[in-house]
Amino acid sequence: xxxxxxxxxxxxxxxxxxxxxxxxxxxxxxxxxxxxxxxxxxxxxxxxxxxxxxxxxxxxxxxxxxxxxxxxxxxxxxxxxxxxxxxxxxxxxxxxxxxxxxxxxxxxxxxxxxxxxxxxxxxxxxxxxxxxxxxxxxxxxxxxxxxxxxxxxxxxxxxxxxxxxxxxxxxxxxxxxxxxxxxxxxxxxxxxxxxxxxxxxxxxxxxxxxxxxxxxxxxxx
Amino acid sequence: xxxxxxxxxxxxxxxxxxxxxxxxxxxxxxxxxxxxxxxxxxxxxxxxxxxxxxxxxxxxxxxxxxxxxxxxxxxxxxxxxxxxxxxxxxxxxxxxxxxxxxxxxxxxxxxxxxxxxxxxxxxxxxxxxxxxxxxxxxxxxxxxxxxxxxxxxxxxxxxxxxxxxxxxxxxxxxxxxxxxxxxxxxxxxxxxxxxxxxxxxxxxxxxxxxxxxxxxxxxxx
DNA sequence: TTTTGTGTGTGACCTGGGTTACAGACGAAG
DNA sequence: CTTCGTCTGTAACCCAGGTCACACACAAAA
Numbered sequence: 019x020x021x022x023x024x025x026x027x028x029x030x031x032x033x034x035x036x037x038x039x040x041x042x043x044x045x046x047x048x049x050x051x052x053x054x055x056x057x058x059x060x061x062x063x064x065x066x067x068x069x070x071x072x073x074x075x076x077x078x079x080x081x082x083x084x085x086x087x088x089x090x091x092x093x094x095x096x097x098x099x100x101x102x103x104x105x106x107x108x109x110x111x112x113x114x115x116x117x118x119x120x121x122x123x124x125x126x127x128x129x130x131x132x133x134x135x136x137x138x139x140x141x142x143x144x145x146x147x148x149x150x151x152x153x154x155x156x157x158x159x160x161x162x163x164x165x166x167x168x169x170x171x172x173x174x175x176x177x178x179x180x181x182x183x184x185x186x187x188x189x190x191x192x193x194x195x196x197x198x199x200x201x202x203x204x205x206x207x208x209x210x211x212x213x214x215x216x217x218x219x220x221x222x223x224x225x226x227x228x229x230x231x232x233x234x235x236x237x238x239x
Numbered sequence: 240x241x242x243x244x245x246x247x248x249x250x251x252x253x254x255x256x257x258x259x260x261x262x263x264x265x266x267x268x269x270x271x272x273x274x275x276x277x278x279x280x281x282x283x284x285x286x287x288x289x290x291x292x293x294x295x296x297x298x299x300x301x302x303x304x305x306x307x308x309x310x311x312x313x314x315x316x317x318x319x320x321x322x323x324x325x326x327x328x329x330x331x332x333x334x335x336x337x338x339x340x341x342x343x344x345x346x347x348x349x350x351x352x353x354x355x356x357x358x359x360x361x362x363x364x365x366x367x368x369x370x371x372x373x374x375x376x377x378x379x380x381x382x383x384x385x386x387x388x389x390x391x392x393x394x395x396x397x398x399x400x401x402x403x404x405x406x407x408x409x410x411x412x413x414x415x416x417x418x419x420x421x422x423x424x425x426x427x428x429x430x431x432x433x434x435x436x437x438x439x440x441x442x443x444x445x446x447x448x449x450x451x452x453x454x455x456x457x458x459x460x
Numbered sequence: 461t462t463t464t465g466t467g468t469g470t471g472a473c474c475t476g477g478g479t480t481a482c483a484g485a486c487g488a489a490g
Numbered sequence: 491c492t493t494c495g496t497c498t499g500t501a502a503c504c505c506a507g508g509t510c511a512c513a514c515a516c517a518a519a520a
Contacts, residue, residue, distance in 0.1 A: 151372040158379040166418040
């Protein structure tokens with residue numbers, strides 16, 4: 019698949035107004051990064067060189083515990099951009115989380131100097147970046163609330179609803195998104211199945227009663 | 240106490256480079272806001288009119304549950320500025336949290352139009368704002384980790400260490416910072432006291448063994 | 461002094477969810 | 491087919507922390 023600048027513009031319309039020099043630099047074939055699944059995009063306390071523009075694939079940003087548990091903080095999908103990186107570009111040093119390629123990635127990296135320039139001169143780009151920040155903060159605050167106050171069954175229900183069917187993922191993977199462990203997810207899913215909310219298969223979950231799941235997910239306590 | 244522009248500049252050196260017009264507007268006595276304790280600075284889903292510059296006092300940003308529990312997301316102190324607001328200034332609509340004056344507040348509000356202009360034209364101001372965002376995000380990610388993976392005794396120990404002695408606050412208040420309930424905090428504090436880590440009094444806590452508390456707070460599990 | 465309110469101590473109890481330690485089930489590879 | 495690795499089920503157990511229901515204790519107000 020060819021990755022012309024067209025793809026870039028389709029995902030990041032903001033970049034249409036780039037000055038030609040930046041554009042040329044950005045579209046040089048060497049600036050195209052292909053990364054395999056599992057690549058660590060960034061680690062806790064490690065610097066970064068530019069502003070990543072994700073063309074395809076998805077990055078998960080997670081916290082890990084020494085005991086081997088994991089918790090998904092958020093995802094970066096194509097069209098989004100990892101704001102963590104810009105955070106770092108802008109003086110804040112350590113990441114305090116890891117970013118990992120969930121799928122093979124295709125991305126271009128906007129060098130730091132260009133990023134600075136764009137943010138300064140291009141109001142729509144600036145708006146775009148601010149928006150990324152704002153969104154991230156809102157999502158993180160939501161996450162704090164959920165982790166602090168919502169039961170795991172609620173959070174699991176919500177997670178299932180957020181995925182598009184057919185859901186193909188292991189209980190382990192779901193547990194890691196929730197910051198829990200496999201056994202509990204299995205137990206809860208079994209409960210859901212018993213209530214006729216889902217049908218379970220190896221590495222696949224079918225949602226039988228979205229309405230009831232939604233109700234479960236939405237209970238305020 | 241007079242609140243000249245000097246105070247403003249002392250807290251926000253960034254503003255020194257303001258164009259005179261903005262400066263004049265900002266220093267008009269009418270732009271000085273005095274708010275009593277308990278004022279709701281912003282609520283979930285409510286718009287905002289400018290970028291607040293806190294001169295004195297502290298704002299707590301919290302999540303509440305229907306069951307009456309509360310959880311502190313973060314604080315804004317003088318010199319900081321509530322990035323939530325800017326978030327909103329920049330297009331993201333709903334707050335998903337409440338901001339409440341913990342003490343009487345003294346603040347000036349930079350009107351939205353000036354804010355836009357400053358962010359565009361003044362690189363140090365822009366850097367300042369980005370830095371606020373970045374810091375906030377890092378803190379929130381840290382908070383997620385703590386809530387998800389750390390036990391309450393750890394988090395309480397950390398909280399106590401972060402306060403400056405003498406600590407004068409009720410168990411209820413501590414519980415609300417942690418997103419827990421009074422009884423549990425009392426129980427844990429009693430435990431700390433039994434180990435000689437703290438001495439308890441009505442609305443006051445004395446730290447007897449900071450080293451041990453620190454150790455407790457730092458355990459990685 | 462008595463009253464009243466606000467903070468604290470405390471025990472009994474419950475429950476969500478994490479831990480351990482398995483056993484079976486399925487699919488792919490040999 | 492057999493083997494092996496990955497995924498799932500599941501039971502026994504434990505513990506942190508939340509809930510309920512109190513009883514005090516202390517201070518300020520009446």
